Amino acid sequence: MARTIDSDRKHLTSVLSAAAAHRGTSFVEIYQNCPIFNDGAFDAIKSPDTKADAIIPLVHGEPIRFGTPDGSGQAGKGLIRDSRTGGVKIVEVADVGEQALLVHDAHNPDPSTAFAISRLTDSGYLNQSPIGIFRQVERPAYDDQARAQVDSARKAAPGGAEERLAGLIGGGDTWTVV
16 A cells, blocks of 8 residues: 655656555555646655645655754654554654654554555544555565466376366266257
């Protein structure tokens, strides 16, 4: 699961490339302005003046920080695990310290953190939106498992291909139509 912005071509390209390379199903949400139904809905994340505070960049293996840079040049806000609700919440890094920040793990097999991050825009943080790859877990794809099952059945069957076909046609439950 990933989210990106249509006007950020570099990020959009990297997210779509990762989705195409992923073995299995990929879901990509693209924020795109529609001048008829939701004109200006994404102005906060597209405007150079507000996007630092509006976009929460998700980079695998890095602490989740965003916002206007503080005196040290680092983004001033971040995400931490909310022990009260089990979700995540936005905090000032100066209040909790760098070590308390959530480190993004897109490869975590447990989907709860990725889900909690994806729900930030639905839980009152309307001006902040996580952007990036939320979750990218490698698992066997259905078609690979189906092929493996067919190959296993072929190897387990006695005889050559013609014998197996004759056994399938003439063996087991058959009937004669008169």
